[in-house]
Amino acid sequence: MLIDANNLALTLSGQSILADVNLHMKKGDVYGLLGPNGAGKSTTIALLLGLYQADRGELQLFNQQSPDLAAIRRRIGVMPEFAGFYEWMNARDYLIWYAGFYGGMQTTPDTLLQRVGLSTVGNKPIKQFSRGMTQRLALERALVHGPELLILDEPTNGLDPRGRREIHDLLIDLAEQEHVGILLCTHLLDDVERLCSRIGIIDGGRSVFEDSLEDLLQDTGKPRYRLHMTSVPEGHPLPPEIRLINKEGSWWNFEIDLPTAMDIGRVWINLLEHGWSFDEVGVKKNTLEDHYLSLTGVSAATLREKVA
Amino acid sequence: MKTTKLLLVTILLLSSGLATAASIQLQVQPESANPSHPTMGDWMHFNSVISNTGSKPIEGLVAWISLVEVTPGKEQPMDLEDWSAHKAVTGTTLKPGEALKTQWPMRLIQSGDYRIVISATDRNNSTVFTSPTLQFHVSQKPVVESTRILPVAIGIPLLIAGLLGVRKYRGHHKTS
Amino acid sequence: MNPVTLIAQKERSALLQNQRGLVWLLAYAGILSAFALLLISNRELSLLDNAQVVYMMAGTVTAAGALIAVIMGADAYAGERERGTLVPLLTAPVSTGELLMGKALGLVSAWGIMYLLAFPYLWSVGAGGQNLGQAIFYLGLFGTPVVLGFGYLAMALSARSGSVMSSLLTSLIVLLFSASPLLVGPGLRNSTIGKTLDAVNPFSGALNTFDAVIIDSDPFTGQLARLFLVLIWLGLMFAFARISARRPVFR
Numbered sequence: 104m105l106i107d108a109n110n111l112a113l114t115l116s117g118q119s120i121l122a123d124v125n126l127h128m129k130k131g132d133v134y135g136l137l138g139p140n141g142a143g144k145s146t147t148i149a150l151l152l153g154l155y156q157a158d159r160g161e162l163q164l165f166n167q168q169s170p171d172l173a174a175i176r177r178r179i180g181v182m183p184e185f186a187g188f189y190e191w192m193n194a195r196d197y198l199i200w201y202a203g204f205y206g207g208m209q210t211t212p213d214t215l216l217q218r219v220g221l222s223t224v225g226n227k228p229i230k231q232f233s234r235g236m237t238q239r240l241a242l243e244r245a246l247v248h249g250p251e252l253l254i255l256d257e258p259t260n261g262l263d264p265r266g267r268r269e270i271h272d273l274l275i276d277l278a279e280q281e282h283v284g285i286l287l288c289t290h291l292l293d294d295v296e297r298l299c300s301r302i303g304i305i306d307g308g309r310s311v312f313e314d315s316l317e318d319l320l321q322d323t324g325k326p327r328y329r330l331h332m333t334s335v336p337e338g339h340p341l342p343p344e345i346r347l348i349n350k351e352g353s354w355w356n357f358e359i360d361l362p363t364a365m366d367i368g369r370v371w372i373n374l375l376e377h378g379w380s381f382d383e384v385g386v387k388k389n390t391l392e393d394h395y396l397s398l399t400g401v402s403a404a405t406l407r408e409k410v411a
Numbered sequence: 412m413k414t415t416k417l418l419l420v421t422i423l424l425l426s427s428g429l430a431t432a433a434s435i436q437l438q439v440q441p442e443s444a445n446p447s448h449p450t451m452g453d454w455m456h457f458n459s460v461i462s463n464t465g466s467k468p469i470e471g472l473v474a475w476i477s478l479v480e481v482t483p484g485k486e487q488p489m490d491l492e493d494w495s496a497h498k499a500v501t502g503t504t505l506k507p508g509e510a511l512k513t514q515w516p517m518r519l520i521q522s523g524d525y526r527i528v529i530s531a532t533d534r535n536n537s538t539v540f541t542s543p544t545l546q547f548h549v550s551q552k553p554v555v556e557s558t559r560i561l562p563v564a565i566g567i568p569l570l571i572a573g574l575l576g577v578r579k580y581r582g583h584h585k586t587s
Numbered sequence: 588m589n590p591v592t593l594i595a596q597k598e599r600s601a602l603l604q605n606q607r608g609l610v611w612l613l614a615y616a617g618i619l620s621a622f623a624l625l626l627i628s629n630r631e632l633s634l635l636d637n638a639q640v641v642y643m644m645a646g647t648v649t650a651a652g653a654l655i656a657v658i659m660g661a662d663a664y665a666g667e668r669e670r671g672t673l674v675p676l677l678t679a680p681v682s683t684g685e686l687l688m689g690k691a692l693g694l695v696s697a698w699g700i701m702y703l704l705a706f707p708y709l710w711s712v713g714a715g716g717q718n719l720g721q722a723i724f725y726l727g728l729f730g731t732p733v734v735l736g737f738g739y740l741a742m743a744l745s746a747r748s749g750s751v752m753s754s755l756l757t758s759l760i761v762l763l764f765s766a767s768p769l770l771v772g773p774g775l776r777n778s779t780i781g782k783t784l785d786a787v788n789p790f791s792g793a794l795n796t797f798d799a800v801i802i803d804s805d806p807f808t809g810q811l812a813r814l815f816l817v818l819i820w821l822g823l824m825f826a827f828a829r830i831s832a833r834r835p836v837f838r
Contacts, residue, residue, distance in 0.1 A: 149837075152677075154678070176679060181678040187670045187671020187673075204590055205680065451634060452636070552634075552636075560623045561624075561627070563620075564621075564624050567616045571609065578609065579606060
């Protein structure tokens, strides 16, 4: 296992930041770490990197209980959310300098720069780089020593669609060909769906879900229907078996508890009797976003308030 | 009789005039601890005694020190601004026979030949009384030399500014 | 190359290769040049003898060194955090002690440059006078721990606060407080409070040593108590920095 974290808890300045976090990752996994803002994702990453010490719980990195931090860090590459550099240096010099902490580069600076599409700007001062170029350089900084585990916080921030695709391809290649474990912290669910084999969701400092992405998406849960509304009654009272999930334009998404599939007709009649009218019905396929929203505190209740 | 009366009146008039004129006597001596070969930057002190040699009290006495350069070719009165902070005594009253002792400190700012004199007058007198003058020579002193300082003080910042300029030029040249 | 050397190398390049870094060197030279030019243009100052001038120049160099140390120290952790370069350092295989030593070596390099740059100025105002060699020696011996101590103080505050502004302001206040006995008149300095402050103040310790050695030609043995004072100051500030740098604010 690359990461084996169980029941991690952390208090900072008297405030409980993490209460019960679990994270399990093996070689070659691409693990998506999701959660609302302030859930504790970045704190979890900081804890994994040894920047904090957990108050409770167990943490093993590379199967070591009490690792030598320096030795562990040699095997990890980190791309923080806000990529900062020494702007008077150029990209080539910066990578050579940074690789010095790891005993030097495994390949030439030009090869590394080429991998992220920066080979033509290696001699340019970093202060002249665009946001996207800085992001690429930050990714290459994380890879400069050939790590076994890559921890990325919003790696495609500031990249155009082509750039994002290139980074995706690189990460997939790293995971599949070189069996690098990748821990990806991002808000972009598209990225997670494309890249990740496992996901973990944190909410309020606790792990609320951890499993393979495939298993999550196959869990259809309760049936969901989309109705194209033509009129909505004032106060829109709903029958008890119907729960409003969210609203997308004039399409309203409902979750419905049905004893049998045949009861769906009775549900529509019930809605019509309550003053709802609609001209189209569809089945709502559960996306990652739907699961995420249902698992985290951004719940139907919150959305119901928003649509009312 | 007439002549005698005229003579008496004249004598009276003269003596009353003499009796109303205050008489101030001034003496000045260098302090014994003064350097024997004064140099620029040294301090010297002069001690004066101002005496009321008249029969009436002196009121509103003002006494001051003056400095004159007498270096051949550079003769001029000196502004005591940098030389001394104690330039005068004022408002003193001296009874007949009373004397006022004053010390006058002075820092020797410039090399050359100089004379000092103490002058005094009072509220009711139109005459200015002076002491005898004291002459002294102030020697040149080796102090901070502009010939050493100027090249360093101007040269080093210029060198660093030049380095900055070269660095900037090379930076532009590289990226263009 | 070991991490300490790598970090020190980066700090040096920030000073000398960065345009902004060279500007501080120009400002420092400007201060010394202004003082030297004042000596020859102002009548009263031009009467000062060489020893007095060398003493004043040595004091100015120490004060400028302490100021630069405070600025560099305040930037050491908080500046890196604000620019987003601290996390890459903290997540590299570098211990917190190595990071601190690298930063300190960078500061020593800056002080070294200032010290060397002071030589021509000291020579220009002091050659032909007394104790120029002693002045240079004691400036190094006493100036270095005083300057480095202020640097460590600023680094400690920088690591704790995560804010350049707050750590710089606090360090400057401490520096000004240390320099205050020299700004107030001799009357206050000779009071009980003034004398007590003089006895524990490393800045005063250095300047009083310069006075004793350069002007009064006192021997080395007479400076041991003050040397002890400045070394204690350095030790205390190093300990403060070491403890603070173990868990610097990085978010």
